């Protein structure tokens with residue numbers, strides 16, 4: 001547990017010399033096993049790097065150490081009417097260093113972007129313990145945009161100790177619209193219709209009936225329990241602007257068959273609407289001994305199709321699944337409910353999860369929207385990327401870390417592993433003339 | 440010829456160049472030939488790799504082949520009431536999507552909406568071995584593996600041939616309005632800086648020759664409220680659009696260093712600095728954008744002096760027009776730290792081990 005940059009450098013220099021793996025760790029809230037210790041390695045806990053170094057309101061930025069909690073940044077910026085936009089549901093616990101590593105999102109990222117879009121500069125150390133900076137307080141930097149690849153690299157390219165984030169003005173007003181739908185298809189279509197109408201909501205979330213029932217008994221958010229699905233649709237901005245947009249959104253949702261619409265009348269009600277969504281994970285923990293949270297992204301228009309596929313999988317694996325979506329981004333979080341004490345349920349749950357990821361890739365999406373690959377989705381990487389592409393990623397890793405001591409064994413599976421997983425031939429191998437490149 | 444066949448031809452050219460160890464100069468529309476180091480090597484044309492491969496307005500995503508002209512792409516987007524929010528410059532009508540990504544330059548809206556890399560969701564790339572690979576994807580959120588597609592943005596083509604790009608698009612704003620003030624450069628910087636921290640629909644700012652201009656974009660209600668609050672004089676719609684387009688595409692005389700009226704020893708520098716940096720140059724030599732974070736400086740001062748100013752302010756300076764860009768005299772881009780340079784060299788080897796692509800356009804080393 002180093003406390004100074006010099007200590008971080010010293011740990012890295014020593015480990016690099018001895019070839020000992022180093023796994024950086026923030027708050028350990030990661031959902032893909034990214035910070036899981038290595039059998040022969042060192043855990044570099046950055047929890048003590050917890051100072052907000054400065055808030056510069058005129059430059060609209062904050063400089064913080066990597067172990068600072070996501071929410072603390074917005075708290076420090078609040079007196080200036082500013083905030084840090086990405087707001088993962090785990091924001092009271094997760095660190096900005098972990099957010100950088102996972103390129104974390106939140107319910108507002110459709111309008112305000114992911115971590116990448118809100119970071120200006122990173123300071124940290126290479127695998128060999130050399131100090132390095134990516135980005136700057138200016139809006140671009142010379143050379144390749146290394147910052148953009150370090151963000152989302154799951155602690156495998158560098159250890160980050162200090163982060164400069166962009167702050168944005170807090171919108172004066174936010175209101176949330178709660179809409180019920182009698183079937184999932186209609187809810188899915190409503191999401192596409194809102195976007196097609198030229199609206200970029202500040203948040204656009206979907207929950208299915210099993211999920212609303214679970215959270216309702218937990219937090220009493222006032223959700224419509226008869227609805228097959230509900231949508232939460234938020235607008236923020238000036239008072240007039242929000243008024244105009246809420247009217248527009250309401251009209252679109254109604255024309256898409258919304259059976260019930262309510263608009264938050266004050267901040268307390270808005271927070272109540274959101275409390276259900278934000279407590280989706282703990283609520284699932286109450287209706288089932290265990291749950292596994294998946295995190296894939298699909299094109300929005302395939303949402304209804306995906307939900308039907310998940311329903312079929314419930315029967316196939318004889319397990320229940322509750323669904324919450326960052327619908328605006330097409331990012332799904334199916335929560336598969338199971339009991340880990342029953343080894344067969346655990347086995348079926350893992351197969352269920354892998355099938356969801358595979359289906360997502362086939363629908364034109366990706367195996368991870370915001371939680372990362374870590375250890376958990378290594379096999380699924382074989383489905384999404386060709387051997388050449390994975391080889392190229394390994395080469396990128398080696399360009400930053402030639403001895404491969406930073407968080408080894410995560411994110412990019414070896415050829416051998418994919419061969420065992422049996423996906424070698426499915427990706428491009430089934431195409432005729434597989435050796436020809438094609439669009 | 441079909442796109443698959445064209446792609447195949449590119450691969451063959453790469454293999455041939457590899458055998459002869461002869462460098463390749465990747466050519467799109469040639470609209471930014473002046474940018475970065477001088478092009479060298481045999482031409483590798485990607486301009487014919489064109490067309491939209493998919494466009495789903497409700498997904499806010501368009502996928503276009505690298506040779507697609509920016510003007511064409513814009514036309515298609517406008518039909519669905521959408522656009523590229525980052526305002527990429529079109530220094531000529533020949534500018535292509537691939538060149539836009541490789542150069543990584545964004546226009547006047549950069550400070551408020553983000554740059555090219557913030558909108559690139561995926562690319563298909565041919566590496567130095569002639570292998571076609573796809574990174575990123577066609578969805579907005581994606582953290583599977585390293586996102587190599589973002590690394591291609593601003594790479595000046597040194598990592599590989601960009602063949603296809605998926606971009607995030609946005610709905611056109613309902614209203615667009617320009618306001619202006621007659622004030623000095625320092626006062627303008629102060630105003631621009633202060634506005635940034637307020638919830639206003641400011642999309643672009645510029646200061647040039649005693650005039651501060653500001654573009655508002657957003658809903659009718661928001662733009663109206665901001666106009667009332669800011670109280671600048673309002674600029675007629677056509678005139679406003681013309682100003683921002685000419686600024687984006689560098690059509691003003693200020694950007695023409697080869698114009699006869701201008702001293703022969705002047706160069707045009709692009710200084711990217713923190714928005715709150717001091718003015719640092721005589722106000723008659725500068726054009727300011729991006730709320731103060733971008734400063735175009737026409738000067739005959741030496742590269743060293745200009746770069747010192749930029750570095751002290753916490754930014755960097757690029758030699759944009761004019762001057763001698765042969766590396767012996769002055770590198771167009773600011774030098775990198777040793778640690779960063781080492782990663783650069785390793786990445787170059789990882790993608791293009793035989794140093795085929797665009798030698799010297801990004802760094803003197805490769």
Ligand SMILES: Cc1cc2nc3c(=O)[nH]c(=O)nc-3n(C[C@H](O)[C@H](O)[C@H](O)COP(=O)(O)OP(=O)(O)OC[C@H]3O[C@@H](n4cnc5c(N)ncnc54)[C@H](O)[C@@H]3O)c2cc1C
Pocket residue numbers: 023024025026027028029030031033034035046066087088089090093094095096097098099100101102103104105106107154155156158159160161281370371407
């Ligand atoms: C209830 C709950 C809700 C969640 N909701 C969301 C959500 O809405 N959106 C979302 O995106 N995620 C969500 N997550 C996932 C998780 O919170 C994020 O991935 C978060 O960014 C992890 O931060 P952490 O500090 O806990 O990192 P850790 O779990 O400690 O580490 C995660 C990865 O980051 C690396 N790492 C950490 N710090 C550094 C550093 N300083 N330098 C280099 N590498 C580092 C680690 O090696 C590891 O690979 C949720 C998790 C939970 C438990």
